[in-house]
Amino acid sequence: MPGQSVGVVESRRAHFDQALHLRSGGVLPAYDLVYETYGTLNAAKSNAILVCHALSGHHHVAGHYADQPDNVGWWDNIVGPGRPLDTDRFFVVGVNNPGGCHGSTGPSSLNPATGKPWGADFPMVAVIDWVHAQARLADLLGIDSWAVIMGGSLGGMQALRWSVTYPERVRNAIVIAAAPKLSAQNIAFNDVARQAILTDPDFHGGNYYEHNTRPVRGLRLARMLGHITYLSDDQMGEKFGRELRNSAFSFGFGVEFEVESYLRHQGDKFAGYFDANTYLLMTKALDYFDPAREDNGNLTATMARSKANFLCVSFSTDWRFSPARSKEMVAALLANGRDVSYAEISLNFGHDSFLMDDAHYHGVIDAYLRNIKL
Amino acid sequence: MPGQSVGVVESRRAHFDQALHLRSGGVLPAYDLVYETYGTLNAAKSNAILVCHALSGHHHVAGHYADQPDNVGWWDNIVGPGRPLDTDRFFVVGVNNPGGCHGSTGPSSLNPATGKPWGADFPMVAVIDWVHAQARLADLLGIDSWAVIMGGSLGGMQALRWSVTYPERVRNAIVIAAAPKLSAQNIAFNDVARQAILTDPDFHGGNYYEHNTRPVRGLRLARMLGHITYLSDDQMGEKFGRELRNSAFSFGFGVEFEVESYLRHQGDKFAGYFDANTYLLMTKALDYFDPAREDNGNLTATMARSKANFLCVSFSTDWRFSPARSKEMVAALLANGRDVSYAEISLNFGHDSFLMDDAHYHGVIDAYLRNIKL
Numbered sequence: 008m009p010g011q012s013v014g015v016v017e018s019r020r021a022h023f024d025q026a027l028h029l030r031s032g033g034v035l036p037a038y039d040l041v042y043e044t045y046g047t048l049n050a051a052k053s054n055a056i057l058v059c060h061a062l063s064g065h066h067h068v069a070g071h072y073a074d075q076p077d078n079v080g081w082w083d084n085i086v087g088p089g090r091p092l093d094t095d096r097f098f099v100v101g102v103n104n105p106g107g108c109h110g111s112t113g114p115s116s117l118n119p120a121t122g123k124p125w126g127a128d129f130p131m132v133a134v135i136d137w138v139h140a141q142a143r144l145a146d147l148l149g150i151d152s153w154a155v156i157m158g159g160s161l162g163g164m165q166a167l168r169w170s171v172t173y174p175e176r177v178r179n180a181i182v183i184a185a186a187p188k189l190s191a192q193n194i195a196f197n198d199v200a201r202q203a204i205l206t207d208p209d210f211h212g213g214n215y216y217e218h219n220t221r222p223v224r225g226l227r228l229a230r231m232l233g234h235i236t237y238l239s240d241d242q243m244g245e246k247f248g249r250e251l252r253n254s255a256f257s258f259g260f261g262v263e264f265e266v267e268s269y270l271r272h273q274g275d276k277f278a279g280y281f282d283a284n285t286y287l288l289m290t291k292a293l294d295y296f297d298p299a300r301e302d303n304g305n306l307t308a309t310m311a312r313s314k315a316n317f318l319c320v321s322f323s324t325d326w327r328f329s330p331a332r333s334k335e336m337v338a339a340l341l342a343n344g345r346d347v348s349y350a351e352i353s354l355n356f357g358h359d360s361f362l363m364d365d366a367h368y369h370g371v372i373d374a375y376l377r378n379i380k381l
Numbered sequence: 382m383p384g385q386s387v388g389v390v391e392s393r394r395a396h397f398d399q400a401l402h403l404r405s406g407g408v409l410p411a412y413d414l415v416y417e418t419y420g421t422l423n424a425a426k427s428n429a430i431l432v433c434h435a436l437s438g439h440h441h442v443a444g445h446y447a448d449q450p451d452n453v454g455w456w457d458n459i460v461g462p463g464r465p466l467d468t469d470r471f472f473v474v475g476v477n478n479p480g481g482c483h484g485s486t487g488p489s490s491l492n493p494a495t496g497k498p499w500g501a502d503f504p505m506v507a508v509i510d511w512v513h514a515q516a517r518l519a520d521l522l523g524i525d526s527w528a529v530i531m532g533g534s535l536g537g538m539q540a541l542r543w544s545v546t547y548p549e550r551v552r553n554a555i556v557i558a559a560a561p562k563l564s565a566q567n568i569a570f571n572d573v574a575r576q577a578i579l580t581d582p583d584f585h586g587g588n589y590y591e592h593n594t595r596p597v598r599g600l601r602l603a604r605m606l607g608h609i610t611y612l613s614d615d616q617m618g619e620k621f622g623r624e625l626r627n628s629a630f631s632f633g634f635g636v637e638f639e640v641e642s643y644l645r646h647q648g649d650k651f652a653g654y655f656d657a658n659t660y661l662l663m664t665k666a667l668d669y670f671d672p673a674r675e676d677n678g679n680l681t682a683t684m685a686r687s688k689a690n691f692l693c694v695s696f697s698t699d700w701r702f703s704p705a706r707s708k709e710m711v712a713a714l715l716a717n718g719r720d721v722s723y724a725e726i727s728l729n730f731g732h733d734s735f736l737m738d739d740a741h742y743h744g745v746i747d748a749y750l751r752n753i754k755l
Contacts (some may be wrong), residue, residue: 202648228577231608240565248565
């Protein structure tokens with residue numbers, strides 16, 4: 008990894024008094040957003056990059072906190088002086104979306120109407136709601152137009168949504184390992200994960216905060232399942248194969264194969280800190296995402312509203328959002344004569360490839376960003 | 382579907398007093414097997430076909446019961462006069478494996494040592510144990526050598542195992558939609574399913590029978606997840622797409638998309654009749670299956686012990702056990718100079734294709750069986 012980390016960072020909190028009217032018909036009367044920035048906004052305010060997070064991500068994109076040197080941002084490998092999102096040149100913004108569980112207003116926040124956690128009463132949020140909330144943050148930061156909005160997976164969907172909802176405010180969109188809408192199989196996996204949470208007796212209809220418990224079992228299962236879909240079959244085979252935890256079969260229901268140990272550990276870790284209601288909301292936002300629905304399914308008509316230049320990136324072993332799904336977006340952009348670059352990267356890490364530090368992958372992002380005029 | 386169903390059938394029960402010593406070190410002191418037969422065993426006893434069942438299958442392969450006209454065997458479409466498993470020519474046997482929940486001795490049976498259901502004390506069973514149990518049934522039926530042993534998925538694994546464990550007793554093996562061992566991803570999916578059951582508060586460590594309850598939530602999740610892996614992405618897309626249950630989004634956690642309705646229904650139905658302990662045992666038998674383990678992973682050395690002719694069949698859209706997995710078996714057989722036929726069938730039903738009534742698929746089976754000399 009060439010370049011350097013941005014080093015010590017701080018998160019900030021912005022309060023918004025103006026109600027956010029949501030796609031679901033719900034309303035957030037007021038809300039907080041936590042965010043971080045790296046680099047310096049130039050005088051023309053033309054060098055801002057918004058990094059949107061995916062299902063389990065947040066605002067802490069890069070660097071580390073002074074008192075938590077090991078708490079490194081989730082995309083630290085791509086942000087910093089000399090890195091593709093070069094903070095000597097760009098002003099990079101990360102924000103936790105409404106409905107999240109990392110500081111922005113979400114289901115575990117206090118509902119001002121009741122003085123208790125929102126819980127099940129937190130309204131359903133959609134990608135377009137996040138875009139509107141992020142637009143208000145841009146207003147606050149004095150950013151009329153983003154040089155780039157980018158993200159992987161659900162983060163890439165936000166970049167796509169921005170480009171058609173606020174076409175004047177996005178000059179470039181980098182959409183990585185994403186799709187213009189979920190497939191039936193994608194929705195099916197999400198539904199199993201949700202059912203695991205919803206049927207956990209500790210879920211208490213979403214109001215588990217008041218019961219001093221959490222649906223840990225369900226959340227753990229949801230994460231274990233999710234993890235299988237983030238990795239490629241090949242990678243799992245290379246990483247774990249059929250390696251046994253012990254030298255011989257134990258013929259019990261404890262950990263037998265290393266892959267079980269890995270998955271259960273991932274599930275336990277995640278269930279220890281993530282909020283189940285947020286998980287439900289994020290997976291529903293994924294399911295609902297389908298900007299072309301407003302155009303009777305005609306994605307070309309939808310993308311006609313965008314004015315951004317695009318870079319779409321997919322990964323050869325991503326079976327969650329395969330290269331074919333990226334090509335749907337590329338085709339719709341090309342049909343509109345838009346300026347679109349496309350790269351299909353050969354990487355063995357499945358959907359999670361978008362988080363990896365790979366020279367070819369980062370080289371593509373770097374080259375694209377170097378060519379942007381600020 | 383040409384040909385006819387076998388019509389009214391009856392299941393039988395055989396009791397075995399001889400202890401079955403299991404791969405896990407456990408012992409079944411005595412056990413029952415329920416089975417069905419279709420057609421007539423010829424005088425030379427040379428026309429017998431054993432059909433082995435997969436994870437959720439059983440002995441009721443074909444026909445229907447006199448008092449249950451709608452209870453049709455799970456592979457009825459391939460068995461009967463004029464069908465590929467032509468009962469005018471062959472004597473076809475279906476048997477429920479030990480550990481099952483359809484009549485053969487399993488976790489819900491009474492443990493003679495305690496007078497209570499076996500529950501968690503039921504020993505872990507492996508594919509080779511089923512093969513030994515089936516061999517004793519063959520002895521009972523007077524079948525020294527099977528013309529054919531066949532099955533799909535876990536059923537195909539039994540055919541493979543038979544061919545190397547009792548090479549003198551299998552003249553032909555038809556291995557459909559199977560693999561010589563599970564991949565890390567296969568094991569991972571199984572482990573999530575098992576964790577759903579094991580962590581269900583109604584599981585009671587496997588002794589839920591005594592608590593007058595069943596781990597319905599966990600079993601339902603396991604089946605929902607399993608179903609996703611049985612179907613192809615394409616098929617789910619064609620069958621359900623992003624069709625909504627209602628005309629507009631409901632923005633709730635009820636059924637939103639048709640695919641959710643389908644999966645939840647499948648989960649509910651299965652959880653209503655299947656035994657969770659059997660589900661655990663069957664998935665573990667899948668995980669453990671790896672006959673080449675006895676030969677340090679050298680499948681060619683393993684298959685050298687077989688004397689059967691083989692037909693291996695795979696399906697283009699099966700991502701659970703893809704065509705590449707069948708080719709591993711074919712390669713090991715070819716390396717031994719064995720007589721092996723291989724067909725990769727283009728069918729859109731994923732792993733479940735092996736249950737489908739497709740002219741090309743059934744034509745391949747039919748042609749193979751017609752060429753067998755009895």
